[in-house]
Amino acid sequence: MDMTQLPSDSHEAVHKVTDAETGLRAIIAIHSTQNGPAAGGLRMKPYDSFEDALGDVLRLSRGMTLKSAAAGLPLGGGKAVILGNPDTEKSPALLRAFGQAVAALHGRYITAEDMGMTPADIAEIATQTQYAAGLQSGSFGSGDPSPITAQGVFNGIRTAAAFRLGSGDLRRRVVAVQGLGHVGWGLCKRLRAAGAEIIVTDISAARMKQAVTCLGARTVDLTEIYSVEADVFAPCAIGGVLNPHTIPQLRVTVVAGAANNQLANMEDADALHARGILYAPDFVVNGGGIVNVATEILKIETAEKFVAEKLKALSTTLNSILNAAKQQNVSPARVAEAAVAQKMRTAQVAE
Numbered sequence: 001m002d003m004t005q006l007p008s009d010s011h012e013a014v015h016k017v018t019d020a021e022t023g024l025r026a027i028i029a030i031h032s033t034q035n036g037p038a039a040g041g042l043r044m045k046p047y048d049s050f051e052d053a054l055g056d057v058l059r060l061s062r063g064m065t066l067k068s069a070a071a072g073l074p075l076g077g078g079k080a081v082i083l084g085n086p087d088t089e090k091s092p093a094l095l096r097a098f099g100q101a102v103a104a105l106h107g108r109y110i111t112a113e114d115m116g117m118t119p120a121d122i123a124e125i126a127t128q129t130q131y132a133a134g135l136q137s138g139s140f141g142s143g144d145p146s147p148i149t150a151q152g153v154f155n156g157i158r159t160a161a162a163f164r165l166g167s168g169d170l171r172r173r174v175v176a177v178q179g180l181g182h183v184g185w186g187l188c189k190r191l192r193a194a195g196a197e198i199i200v201t202d203i204s205a206a207r208m209k210q211a212v213t214c215l216g217a218r219t220v221d222l223t224e225i226y227s228v229e230a231d232v233f234a235p236c237a238i239g240g241v242l243n244p245h246t247i248p249q250l251r252v253t254v255v256a257g258a259a260n261n262q263l264a265n266m267e268d269a270d271a272l273h274a275r276g277i278l279y280a281p282d283f284v285v286n287g288g289g290i291v292n293v294a295t296e297i298l299k300i301e302t303a304e305k306f307v308a309e310k311l312k313a314l315s316t317t318l319n320s321i322l323n324a325a326k327q328q329n330v331s332p333a334r335v336a337e338a339a340v341a342q343k344m345r346t347a348q349v350a351e
Contacts, residue, residue, distance in 0.1 A: 201222050
């Protein structure tokens with residue numbers, strides 16, 4: 001196995017990992033360890049190029065720093081990606097090779113489940129390193145983080161709806177959900193239980209059919225989700241979906257979802273604000289997953305209480321951000337990033 005450190009002006013360390021025997025091609029990005037070890041999930045997908053994968057992992061790792069800081073966790077931000085199709089190229093040997101790469105970083109990066117990974121995959125990685133979280137078993141095993149992520153996003157939608165629509169009651173509200181993965185599906189179940197109507201799209205026709213049958217959802221094509229009329233748009237798939245092409249199409253009042261890095265650029269937050277669309281910052285809304293994993297990393301004895309308190313605190317943080325943004329007449333994204341930066345500066349001074 002070969003690990004090469006790539007040059008970076010924005011991150012503490014970026015490692016390119018290759019293993020000829022297993023076919024592993026991966027990147028581990030450590031954005032910040034200022035508040036603690038860099039925690040963040042591992043995703044596997046067939047990127048178009050190494051450059052695309054590098055750009056993704058750099059954005060995602062930075063987002064994890066913001067997410068952990070917003071949740072008040074003593075963790076930094078990191079992320080890892082494996083280049084390849086998880087359905088055809090993933091193998092136990094490849095996962096073990098990745099685990100060896102994580103072990104070689106001696107705790108600076110802690111990995112967990114993300115797109116293309118399962119708790120069973122993380123368990124395989126954990127045979128090679130102690131720095132893997134999201135395990136189903138063990139004294140502090142936190143398991144699949146997606147249900148907690150979904151609950152946090154649901155809470156965020158209710159908070160944003162109460163702020164902009166006058167009530168957190170979602171009965172008869174219409175929510176357009178982009179992506180029916182573990183988190184998107186869990187969110188849809190919670191929305192329907194709360195009485196909301198849902199419009200969904202996904203790359204899987206089978207999942208959309210299931211959403212119609214099980215949840216009474218209305219389905220639309222992948223590109224049509226941006227132009228449907230709804231109260232809330234919930235991006236729960238890939239990043240960069242809020243951009244100069246999609247924002248003019250939106251016919252919603254609130255954007256709040258689970259996807260990481262929803263904004264293509266910070267200027268897109270300003271464009272949403274100019275259109276009167278309330279954007280709930282993704283790294284605040286989708287913080288439930290890292291909160292759940294943190295119970296395992298930090299060995300929290302009262303995990304259920306810890307998660308409940310942190311989810312409540314995230315809703316309070318979101319509400320404070322929305323109020324400050326209204327007072328300043330700026331996008332909540334601007335306020336959220338400034339608040340996290342200030343929190344990290346304060347922590348650095350305290351050290």
